[in-house]
Amino acid sequence: MDETEDNRAPSSRRRLQRLAAHLETLSLPPEAQLIRSYCSKIAVSKSDDYTVLGEYLAGAYKLERDKIFQFFRQNPSLQTPVEIGKDEHRQLAMRQLLALVRKGGIRPLRYLLEEPAKYFAVAEAVGTVDISLGIKLGVQFSLWGGTVMNLGTKRHRDAYFEGIDNIDFPGCFAMTELHHGSNVQGIQTTATFDRLHQEFVINTPNEGATKWWIGNAAVHGKFATVFARLKLSSPNSHIDVDMGVHAFIVPIRHLEDHSVMPGVEIRDCGYKVGLNGVDNGALRFHGVRIPRENLLNRFGDVLENGEYSSDLPTVSKRFAATLGELVGGRVGLAHGSVGVLKTAATIAIRYSLLRQQFGPPNQPEVSILDYQSQQQKLMPMLASAYAFHFSAQYLVKRYGEMKLTQDDEIIADVHALSAGLKSYITSYTAKALSICRESCGGHGYAAVNRFGSLRNDHDIFQTFEGDNTVLLQQVAGDLLKQYKRKFEGGALTVTWTYLRESMSTYLSQTNPVITHRDGEGHLRDPTFQLEAFQYRTAKLLHTAALRLRKHSKQLGSFGAWNRCLNHLLTLAESHIESVILSKFVDAVKSCENAEARVVLKLLCDLYALERIWEDIGTYRNEDYVATNKAKAIHRLVENLCFEIRGVAGKLVDAFGIPDYMLRAPIGLQSGQYSEYVHYIGF
Amino acid sequence: MDETEDNRAPSSRRRLQRLAAHLETLSLPPEAQLIRSYCSKIAVSKSDDYTVLGEYLAGAYKLERDKIFQFFRQNPSLQTPVEIGKDEHRQLAMRQLLALVRKGGIRPLRYLLEEPAKYFAVAEAVGTVDISLGIKLGVQFSLWGGTVMNLGTKRHRDAYFEGIDNIDFPGCFAMTELHHGSNVQGIQTTATFDRLHQEFVINTPNEGATKWWIGNAAVHGKFATVFARLKLSSPNSHIDVDMGVHAFIVPIRHLEDHSVMPGVEIRDCGYKVGLNGVDNGALRFHGVRIPRENLLNRFGDVLENGEYSSDLPTVSKRFAATLGELVGGRVGLAHGSVGVLKTAATIAIRYSLLRQQFGPPNQPEVSILDYQSQQQKLMPMLASAYAFHFSAQYLVKRYGEMKLTQDDEIIADVHALSAGLKSYITSYTAKALSICRESCGGHGYAAVNRFGSLRNDHDIFQTFEGDNTVLLQQVAGDLLKQYKRKFEGGALTVTWTYLRESMSTYLSQTNPVITHRDGEGHLRDPTFQLEAFQYRTAKLLHTAALRLRKHSKQLGSFGAWNRCLNHLLTLAESHIESVILSKFVDAVKSCENAEARVVLKLLCDLYALERIWEDIGTYRNEDYVATNKAKAIHRLVENLCFEIRGVAGKLVDAFGIPDYMLRAPIGLQSGQYSEYVHYIGF
Structure with missing residues (x-):
């Protein structure tokens, strides 16, 4: 899988040398030898500029996205300034939306009805221009338009389609x-x-x-x-x-x-x-x-x-049927939130590569991304952005299938999946935006560098279209229904099928040999990772069901639910993490380019192991992971962060956000400081 | 200690009945019986309106604070509007500052030099008016004024004191x-x-x-x-x-x-x-x-x-001497950050008591603070606000002693303490502000309800006057120096003296009986709590020293430090938490009013146990806490959250922020919805 060819361009040769020198300076621990060999292969691979990975991520709607980016690039008067008052901003958003539809030839209502995946790609791109515009578009087409089209009948479609589509009928x-x-x-x-x-x-x-x-x-x-x-x-x-x-x-x-x-x-x-x-x-x-x-x-x-x-x-x-038609909004928010996370991570990581501060005595200062603490802040975030990307793609695909088939099983699956992913991704991104600002220090506080508006605009993603805490409870409720079904022998919807197997695993004893295995090969084996995630979900589900049964006798179902609420929320999150990991593992397997696959595997391992480490208390309390294994996981997480740091610049390049859309001077691909100095008028 | 008198006012009798009914409905687990008895005592105590607790918190400068609040109340043209552009805001902040000094009779430069505790109290109160104003004041007096007065000599003081003091000389x-x-x-x-x-x-x-x-x-x-x-x-x-x-x-x-x-x-x-x-x-x-x-x-x-x-x-x-004079800025930020946390917690908790959503079938909806998940978000935050309050008070006291004595040991202590508390408190508050917004849902997103501006303004507290990640490294560096001293038999500065004892505890084997003890009495014993905190710090310190020694042979001191950086940051945080807990335990003991002491003890227990639970992986990995004990800690944390919820409204009242300073309609003491509706023009 890691075969490389030796037709290196001179620039990649130099890059390899620099990387090798870098690796030497920081002298790896033995357990990272394996990963190091990957890294040197990445550096010399054909996909040196990461276009292969970029294309793998971009998916089918790259052209549509680029069309929107170009439209705004060519219309500077439609670009949102760094400081803008409420009233002016509202007028601008309306002008942006009208121009996009009437001049740019984008027809969101049609896409929504005919090709939902295209609608979500457009909405994400529009959100990259200005999140307000993305939401204004969502209100007009997904909420107002979506209710008329999906809750109404032919008479409504006939009377309103044109007016909504061309925004003659702006609505709420x-x-x-x-x-x-x-x-x-x-x-x-x-x-x-x-x-x-x-x-x-x-x-x-x-x-x-x-x-x-x-x-x-x-x-x-x-x-x-x-x-x-x-x-x-x-x-x-x-x-x-x-x-x-x-x-x-x-x-x-x-x-x-x-x-x-x-x-x-x-x-x-x-x-x-x-x-x-x-x-x-x-x-x-x-x-x-x-x-x-x-x-x-x-x-x-x-x-x-x-x-x-x-x-x-x-x-x-x-x-239920009425609210069910609103699920598209959640799909859009999950999808859009990943876009926000990618933007913020790109800015923070590029700046952390540029910025130098302190260093060994009598030597040049080092990039702040060379610090273990900065890697810990940003590398799991980068891995999560990739992880969420594939989950959101999967969600969009399932949503399309649902609209096409109206199949009851798929409807149930998409409902729980969209609730869970919307909640989990937007909560994560909200926290990540604060970490990005803080990890870029003072320059992260300049409005032009965008963390402020991204955070403020994105913040409410956690609340609207379903408060995250409420949505997670829907996921937990659905899991409990599935649990009941399992014991009644019925079918499980596709996303949950893993529960059948892991529940049996859980109900058997943990294997003391596996509990202690701490070799890197084992820890990086997706089978171990998935089993660990699924074990935790199954365990939490089983104990939640028992506790609910116990408490409901005394407290009634509402009281029992509330008594177990933290437990249920953890269960829901654990389940969503299982889904995200499994989609990431699939995406690694499906990537045909060997070099890109190696990098994706690094990210996937970091996502999995960092999550396990973050909840190591639970694993230790159940003796699913012995102390030696817990410590090995921690070491490996730090090593993976270090490895990914070596290719982090390339990994954010693969998100494919052009400089004129990224806008933040400190996040540009080059000339960051001079753009920044220029911005304030020097 | 829990003696109460039976001279209940009718209103407190009703409140007791309601509380008792509430407790019955949600039917406590047996381990919470003890706490319940506290709660009913609180409800009927003489300090029913929590003025005793409020006075205990307010300290010596209540009058100074009230004077500032009243000054702005009486000058509506000096109040910051909800939406204000940059240029207008800058002019307003200058007008506010000039008015405060020239009309309000506040002389921050004099306080800074003559009575630092008064300066910090004034700065916190001014920050409650508008954080921008608080920082503008800090720039003028603590940074510009402070450097001239503290880094200069008589010729500078003679030439500049008056001009800085009366703002004829605004400076940078x-x-x-x-x-x-x-x-x-x-x-x-x-x-x-x-x-x-x-x-x-x-x-x-x-x-x-x-x-x-x-x-x-x-x-x-x-x-x-x-x-x-x-x-x-x-x-x-x-x-x-x-x-x-x-x-x-x-x-x-x-x-x-x-x-x-x-x-x-x-x-x-x-x-x-x-x-x-x-x-x-x-x-x-x-x-x-x-x-x-x-x-x-x-x-x-x-x-x-x-x-x-x-x-x-x-x-x-x-x-070092030059930078040393700048430590006052960090004291001010730690102190001010606690003020911001109190404001936000007051708004979020009052709204969570008001807001009702869902409920048992055919019964009225319940307050969202009745949900376990909401308690988990806000009750540890309330406990932390109290904990930080006492630590910040201690820091201000030590700073005053330092300025008075110029004693080298105190200087070293204040340096590390201010770095640690500034870093820890501002990082915590920054996260808490996001949690407050999110826990108040859509209404938390209205700018008038203040979470947005509080978060945006406070955000940079994590960066200026020393980036938090850098400051924590100073704390870790100081601990390692102390560690070295200990083994060389020298003296430890006051704040660290616990290390001597806990280091011995650590170096001995953990006691399997204590490891398994899980009774509530034991878990709520400050001796257990302090030992657990201090054990963790000592353990992290000892292993950090060993790892640094090992790695520095190969990587040099800079490389070794970076290889252990996450470990060192955890060590620093652990140490600061030990200090915070120990100051909180002292504050509980020193509180003379028995009822107020009971409530403070509840908060202190929650602070201690929630921190242990949050890092339960570490305790489990070292077998310091057995599985049964870990689970008992978790249960007790949930029970303490539940208990404190019963008196949460009173506990935020005790922060003593008047409605006209709090301003957020959803956070007022009464009439919240109608104020909110009125605000938008109905």
């Missing part, structure tokens, strides 16, 4: 209320059917029911998909029957003069921590009347006579 | 260069003595030597303390002799018309991640001439004849 997604975000079933806005006029009457019954954080509402929106409790009059009673949460198209501003519609009250949610290019507003409805046809009626309809009709038998099934 | 601290931050000895700006004219000539020899990030330079500064390599001509050679880094007073703008001085080039470092009220600039010097008297000559002087004179024998001793 009005679900969240002041008092209810995560608990969507608790929202209180009402839509009461008036049979006489064949209309729904939308009302905000109290302060807490004010729609809040509604993107596009403060300034640009003309419509909103309003989520409200459907109220139907009952023939036998004066009290309306609550049919549960449904979605309605409500015009909020006039199409022509943009004045606010009668009965609608709009306020500006104001300045935010980030994403100030998106105009979030608050909405109240005072007897706002909309035609009966404005109910998005795919999963439930109200007939002219006021009767309710649905193919789905219960309120909760209809609610 | 020009140490950092584009290429050198942490490695101050690597700076390249030169100050060459011209004997003929009795002047120093200041030069920026290359791009990398550009002074960078200089606070007050872009707009307001008239002077700068410039750190430069002193160059003296040698009688025997044409080449000037480099005498090392010295500090010089350099006028950068005219006192009258504020025009830039000839030969000085100033640029604006521009928009930053945060602290945009501070005008950071870049400076270049082209043959700028200053009189000989402008050398700050306390530790080294140049005589008229061009000869160098100093009481200190070597360049490195003079450098």
